[in-house]
Amino acid sequence: xxxxxxxxxxxDLNHIQQLIRDMSELAGSMVGAAIRALVTxxxxxxxxxxxxxxxxxxxxxxxxxxxxxxxxKRQPMAQDLRAVVGAIRMAGDLERIGDLAxxxxxxxxxxxxxxxxxxxxxxxEGMADLVLRQVQSVIELYVARDADGLRTLRTDDExxxxxxxxxxxxxxxYMMEDPRNITACTHLLFCAKNLERIGDxxxxxxxxxxxxxxxxxxxxxxxxxxxxxxxxxAE
Amino acid sequence: xxxxxxxxxxxDLNHIQQLIRDMSELAGSMVGAAIRALVTxxxxxxxxxxxxxxxxxxxxxxxxxxxxxxxxKRQPMAQDLRAVVGAIRMAGDLERIGDLAxxxxxxxxxxxxxxxxxxxxxxxEGMADLVLRQVQSVIELYVARDADGLRTLRTDDExxxxxxxxxxxxxxxYMMEDPRNITACTHLLFCAKNLERIGDxxxxxxxxxxxxxxxxxxxxxxxxxxxxxxxxxAE
Numbered sequence: 339x340x341x342x343x344x345x346x347x348x349x350d351l352n353h354i355q356q357l358i359r360d361m362s363e364l365a366g367s368m369v370g371a372a373i374r375a376l377v378t379x380x381x382x383x384x385x386x387x388x389x390x391x392x393x394x395x396x397x398x399x400x401x402x403x404x405x406x407x408x409x410x411k412r413q414p415m416a417q418d419l420r421a422v423v424g425a426i427r428m429a430g431d432l433e434r435i436g437d438l439a440x441x442x443x444x445x446x447x448x449x450x451x452x453x454x455x456x457x458x459x460x461x462x463e464g465m466a467d468l469v470l471r472q473v474q475s476v477i478e479l480y481v482a483r484d485a486d487g488l489r490t491l492r493t494d495d496e497x498x499x500x501x502x503x504x505x506x507x508x509x510x511x512y513m514m515e516d517p518r519n520i521t522a523c524t525h526l527l528f529c530a531k532n533l534e535r536i537g538d539x540x541x542x543x544x545x546x547x548x549x550x551x552x553x554x555x556x557x558x559x560x561x562x563x564x565x566x567x568x569x570x571x572a573e
Numbered sequence: 574x575x576x577x578x579x580x581x582x583x584x585d586l587n588h589i590q591q592l593i594r595d596m597s598e599l600a601g602s603m604v605g606a607a608i609r610a611l612v613t614x615x616x617x618x619x620x621x622x623x624x625x626x627x628x629x630x631x632x633x634x635x636x637x638x639x640x641x642x643x644x645x646k647r648q649p650m651a652q653d654l655r656a657v658v659g660a661i662r663m664a665g666d667l668e669r670i671g672d673l674a675x676x677x678x679x680x681x682x683x684x685x686x687x688x689x690x691x692x693x694x695x696x697x698e699g700m701a702d703l704v705l706r707q708v709q710s711v712i713e714l715y716v717a718r719d720a721d722g723l724r725t726l727r728t729d730d731e732x733x734x735x736x737x738x739x740x741x742x743x744x745x746x747y748m749m750e751d752p753r754n755i756t757a758c759t760h761l762l763f764c765a766k767n768l769e770r771i772g773d774x775x776x777x778x779x780x781x782x783x784x785x786x787x788x789x790x791x792x793x794x795x796x797x798x799x800x801x802x803x804x805x806x807a808e
Contacts, residue, residue, distance in 0.1 A: 409641065
């Protein structure tokens with residue numbers, strides 16, 4: 339644990355950054371597996387995502403404890419303090435992403451076999467691909483200190499929101515066409531919503547990472563458009 | 574700002590605790606207003622909840638900044654550090670509660686007038702009452718350092734989950750009975766889910782508060798039961 343050796347602030351910070359990278363990898367693998375489990379009705383894979391969430395929680399707790407200890411011990415100023423606080427915040431968002439992946443996994447058995455119209459799960463898969471790519475790249479961009487990349491990534495969240503709104507509409511249509519679809523489609527609605535929220539957490543991470551890298555806040559983002567503005571789909 | 578005066582650790586900590594109480598009051602008022610707006614189709618009230626969320630975010634940012642500065646400046650040990658870190662975590666959950674209230678408010682116009690069957694909004698109101706009471710009491714219990722009360726409060730989350738499952742089933746039934754209800758009921762489903770998640774955040778706060786007050790973790794809670802286990806409602 340290095341308690342008996344002299345470590346530098348940079349060593350401590352590197353350890354924290356490594357935890358962030360681990361959490362990010364785990365988050366990506368959980369989101370990917372949850373969607374695969376949903377689309378292929380793989381209950382065993384879904385169960386693994388649920389168990390992975392406990393690992394994620396433990397990592398976050400470790401990162402939090404180490405970060406707080408580091409602040410108390412080293413009293414870092416300005417840029418260094420920003421990096422440690424930024425790590426705590428990013429870890430919070432990564433943990434929430436794991437949580438949302440777990441929630442998707444928990445719905446796999448409720449959605450069940452074969453209920454899903456083929457092109458519907460296609461819509462969710464397309465959305466999931468976008469989200470997964472974002473989850474995988476945001477910490478890479480942070481590690482590479484790529485401020486432009488982080489700014490672009492945040493903009494890409496609009497694409498996810500647009501996909502989500504389309505999937506939301508489509509699911510409602512399926513429910514109206516055949517009431518037997520309602521239960522499964524409701525769970526798929528929550529899955530799609532979870533993916534959209536994962537996109538929001540990636541946006542938060544990008545904003546925090548940008549702040550750590552540049553010392554500046556990204557300008558306030560566009561007002562968010564989502565399905566809460568869709569009132570008149572009915573008849 | 575106290576930068577020029579000598580303040581004690583206790584003064585600083587009291588200021589942070591005051592921010593927690595303010596955030597808690599705001600969270601309670603946002604949840605209450607969001608539900609009232611939903612049940613009475615009051616778009617103006619809904620809009621106020623949306624604006625309140627910006628205040629909530631600002632308070633959390635202030636609390637975070639002050640807490641981190643306090644840790645760096647005072648290097649608190651054990652119990653004091655626990656209180657500051659606990660405040661940061663509780664503020665995170667309060668901010669999320671505000672966010673969920675905002676999301677309910679944003680659905681008010683999508684749910685629209687008169688679509689809601691009377692006894693349905695009754696079900697959601699009953700659930701909301703329970704949730705609101707929890708939001709209002711958790712920080713009171715924390716301030717009173719009432720460990721037993723905090724433990725009981727966590728147990729009460731089961732009641733919210735049971736109500737939620739009932740509302741979820743009921744909404745699905747309404748959707749199956751008449752496809753014209755589907756859009757409104759879908760938004761109500763998300764509202765009910767948000768209330769259930771607010772309950773989860775109250776649970777987190779109770780756990781953190783218990784830890785700050787006693788120095789001990791509450792035993793691991795029951796496995797959570799929710800609507801993801803409801804697979805066969807169809808037909």
